[in-house]
Amino acid sequence: QVQLQESGPGLVKPSETLSLTCTVSGGSVSSYFWNWIRQPPGKGLEWIGYIFYTGNTNYNPSLNNRVTISVDTSKNQFSLQLSSVTAADTAVYYCARADARIRNGMDVWGQGTTVIVSS
Amino acid sequence: DVVMTQSPLSLPVTLGQPASISCRSSQSLVHSDGDTYLSWFHQRPGQSPRRLIYKVSNRDSGVPDRFSGSGSGTDFTLKISRVEAEDVGIYYCMQGTHWPLYTFGQGTKLEIK
Numbered sequence: 001q002v003q004l005q006e007s008g009p010g011l012v013k014p015s016e017t018l019s020l021t022c023t024v025s026g027g028s029v030s031s032y033f034w035n036w037i038r039q040p041p042g043k044g045l046e047w048i049g050y051i052f053y054t055g056n057t058n059y060n061p062s063l064n065n066r067v068t069i070s071v072d073t074s075k076n077q078f079s080l081q082l083s084s085v086t087a088a089d090t091a092v093y094y095c096a097r098a099d100a101r102i103r104n105g106m107d108v109w110g111q112g113t114t115v116i117v118s119s
Numbered sequence: 120d121v122v123m124t125q126s127p128l129s130l131p132v133t134l135g136q137p138a139s140i141s142c143r144s145s146q147s148l149v150h151s152d153g154d155t156y157l158s159w160f161h162q163r164p165g166q167s168p169r170r171l172i173y174k175v176s177n178r179d180s181g182v183p184d185r186f187s188g189s190g191s192g193t194d195f196t197l198k199i200s201r202v203e204a205e206d207v208g209i210y211y212c213m214q215g216t217h218w219p220l221y222t223f224g225q226g227t228k229l230e231i232k
Contacts, residue, residue, distance in 0.1 A: 044209075047223065102218060
């Protein structure tokens, strides 16, 4: 059974870059599409972007080109970088696997990690 | 961009009673392949979201049959036939038809009266 685990700093200063990693266990990152989704406090879900193991990516345009998602197949991990963060980027960040039929959305989620943007 | 609008945003329900959540999209969710990619997720307090339903009406493995999805085009509904205590939380619809951009609804909070 595939499991996902997010890791990274829980506190990031404004204007700096948020960096998170998702470790995949019980399966290989070298298949499926892998996503990042976030949830600001008390708010709904926002899809950030995805990566395929080949390196093919796509990002939510609302994040104004601040997002980079990468994959490391040797470590069975994929990562998120979000640059020039502000308080509005404070959220719980989830990594998730997209269904083999990618348009069906995410069928496996990590437990989430809280990131606070504050000086 | 496709906008997903849910109603109601808050849904108090008595245990054992039915519940219904509406989700409307600003554009048709019928894909050129003939399928409609509308999914429903449930997020219990303090937990990650879990997908309940995909392609409008297909329940994921382990999802109780008291959950059902229906709809077409731009109008969709999630129904719970008899609400149980474990059903509390927030329900989200999500479209995948217009991938590579996924869009979620704003969420509906179900609580027990």
